[in-house]
Each structure stands twice: as C-alpha cells, then as structure tokens.
Amino acid sequence: MHLIASIIQTLLATAQKALPASLFSALRIAAVQLLTGLFLLSSCVDIYRPPEISSPGTYLVVNGYFDSAPGAVTTISLSRTQNLADPKAPPAETKALVSIESSSKAVYTLKEAPAGAYTLTGVSPMPGQTYRLHIKTAGGKEYFSDYVPLVSTPPIDSVNWRPDDDGLQINVNAHDPTNSTRYYRWDFQSTWQYTALYNSLLELKGSRIIDRVDPVFLCWGSDASTNIITTSTARLSQNVVSQFPLVHIPSTSFKLGLKYSILVRQIGLTQAGFDYYDQLAKITQNIGSIFDPQPTQITGNIRSATNASELALGFFRVGNVQSKRIFINRAQLPNAWRINTGLGGCQVDTMTLKDVLANQPALISVEDGTGNYFTSSLECADCRARGGVTKQPDFWK
Numbered sequence: 001m002h003l004i005a006s007i008i009q010t011l012l013a014t015a016q017k018a019l020p021a022s023l024f025s026a027l028r029i030a031a032v033q034l035l036t037g038l039f040l041l042s043s044c045v046d047i048y049r050p051p052e053i054s055s056p057g058t059y060l061v062v063n064g065y066f067d068s069a070p071g072a073v074t075t076i077s078l079s080r081t082q083n084l085a086d087p088k089a090p091p092a093e094t095k096a097l098v099s100i101e102s103s104s105k106a107v108y109t110l111k112e113a114p115a116g117a118y119t120l121t122g123v124s125p126m127p128g129q130t131y132r133l134h135i136k137t138a139g140g141k142e143y144f145s146d147y148v149p150l151v152s153t154p155p156i157d158s159v160n161w162r163p164d165d166d167g168l169q170i171n172v173n174a175h176d177p178t179n180s181t182r183y184y185r186w187d188f189q190s191t192w193q194y195t196a197l198y199n200s201l202l203e204l205k206g207s208r209i210i211d212r213v214d215p216v217f218l219c220w221g222s223d224a225s226t227n228i229i230t231t232s233t234a235r236l237s238q239n240v241v242s243q244f245p246l247v248h249i250p251s252t253s254f255k256l257g258l259k260y261s262i263l264v265r266q267i268g269l270t271q272a273g274f275d276y277y278d279q280l281a282k283i284t285q286n287i288g289s290i291f292d293p294q295p296t297q298i299t300g301n302i303r304s305a306t307n308a309s310e311l312a313l314g315f316f317r318v319g320n321v322q323s324k325r326i327f328i329n330r331a332q333l334p335n336a337w338r339i340n341t342g343l344g345g346c347q348v349d350t351m352t353l354k355d356v357l358a359n360q361p362a363l364i365s366v367e368d369g370t371g372n373y374f375t376s377s378l379e380c381a382d383c384r385a386r387g388g389v390t391k392q393p394d395f396w397k
Helices: 002-018 021-043 271-285 353-359
Strands: 060-064 074-080 097-102 107-109 117-120 130-136 142-145 148-151 156-163 167-175 183-195 202-205 208-211 218-224 229-232 240-250 259-269 302-304 321-329 349-351 362-366 373-376
Touching (some): 060 130, 156 321, 167 259, 202 362, 229 240, 229 271, 349 353, 353 373
Antiparallel strands (some): 097 130, 130 142, 156 167, 167 240, 183 218, 183 259, 259 321
C-alpha cells in the first residue's frame, strides 16, 4: 500500500508540470479516490476459515491392501482425520475388529499390533475370488469395502535415467503380456550418500573433549515420493509402459553429490482403483489456477454400514507390489554439473575449552601448540544435522 501511494505521488509531481491546472486538479481528485478505495479494500479483508478446516468431526482413514505375494504379511492401518491446524500425528483407530471376507464366505481376522495396525499372516488371496474389507470400531461403527478381485502386478522391466539440460530424469518401463491389468500406479523411496564439509574428529562428553568414537562425516539421507503417479495403457494397442517419467532431480541437488539410489514400487490396479487415484491426484496436485479441477469429495470404495452419510477415506485392493532399485554414481553424471551442498557459508572458528563448553559447537580438531580447538557449526561438521543417519542401509552397495 505504501509503495503504491509513493508511485502515485511521483506521477502527480510529474503531471503537475506537464498538464493544465484544471486537468491536473481532476487527476489529483481521481488519485485521492483511488488511494481511498485501495485503503478501504485492504482494511476490510477478513480471514475466511471454511467449516471443514475447523470442524471437530473426524472420519475413518483406511490404508493397506490384501497382499498376494508369497509369504507376505497383510497390514491394514486405521486412523482418523484431524483439523488442518492440528500439529499432532493423526490419531490411530485402535481396538477395532478387522477382517477380510471372500465371496465364498471365508473370513480372515486380522490382529492389532502395534496400535492402529492390523495384520494377517499365512493367508493369500486366491485367483477367481473377490474380497472385501470389514471393519467394526470399538465405538460400534461398521464399515465395508466393495468386493474387489485379485490384480497381479507385472514385474518392472527397467528403471533408467538420462541427464538433460536441467538435471536427471528417471523413467520406468513395464509391460503385462497376460493383460492382468492395464492400470498402473508407482511410488518410490530415494536414498543418497553425502558428507559434512568438515570431518569432526573430537566430541564433547560432559565437560571433557575426547576422540570421536562414532564418525559423523558420512551419512545417508532418504525421502519418499509424495505425488500420486498413475498411468493407463487401456487406449494403447499393446500393454506396454515405455519411458514413463517418475521424477526429475535438479543438476544442483546435493542428492547427486556422491551416490544416489531409488527404489521404485509398481502397483497394478483395477479401473475403479485407477479412477480413484487419478481423480485424487487431480484435485490434490493440480490446485492453483482457475483452470484446475475444483475440489470435490472423493471417498474410495469403503463405506459406512451404520450411517450412509458418514465418510470413510481410502481404497481397499487385493494384489501385490513389484519393485526395482538402481544406483547412480556421481562419476556417471556430467562433469559440468555443480552440486549445491548448501554449505557455502561454513567457517572454521578457534575456541578455548571455556568457549566450547559454553557454545557446544562441532569439534573438528586441536589447534597445534595452543590448546585451543578448531570448531564449526553442527550443520557443517556433523552430517546428521541435515537429517541423515550414519548407519549404512543394508541394501547399499
């Protein structure tokens, strides 16, 4: 507002010299009216909080599937929705009775452990059968999913990558000669190896400085995909997924500094499952302009048997997951790429023992001949400060 007023004043000062007095007077009145309107408009903006944000009501959230992989453990997680402003983790739905029922009337009861997670071992779905999920909460509310068939997920043919002008593009390839499904969904887990800028050789134990026992120079970071990634081959003459883009990593990302790995998981869906995730992706990932889909209510294939108007969120399916992992070394990437470690402002300071005890920085080494210590910030000399762990993952090679 102050900037707009300053601009208008500057324009009026210029116009006063160039315009006749009568015209300038009319222009000045219009400018005053404009500023008054802008002031009133800016002072009358109230924060709107839709009732859905502050509503005390909660709804059941179901996450999981009946796993058809040999020897697999099926896990169904139950929780409750919460207000957007609530900082706590979603509350688990505990002490429910959870079972999977087949179209031939077989019933398999799941056991709760830990709280909110219900598991089934030693049972696999049979081809030709359909299954539904049955939930009865401790509060007496009852939910059923639709009956759904077993969908076998075809193996991933390959996960490959290529550098482009902006970074690293990772793609997936698959096909299903049996035509068990023409609908696919993927998620992935990324893991990367990285180092701190300085190697901390000492550590503070109480009031003593000792040689560091556990190194904190080399770490592994990780994250998981957050977007819903789907595609369909239903309109193609062949059931082939070719070079489908999964993720693009900028060439400056510190994930690519030493070694990067991605584990891709592929999931075969029914058409109903695909429609659910595809619509969910559209309304959660493409909101931001007037041309994007408007928010709508999507509930999946799980419904309340005790109250038809009560929502239950999630989609129950029967099938398996196929996965494939690849590794990418920094030496395989273009030499011209300049990784941004985010540690460009790191500095080494010299501190006495008294300063070390007072500030507790990361200790690098002893400064020869003085009894002082070379130090830096934890972010610069302790790789764990950036969210990683020093234990090498079992799958790392």
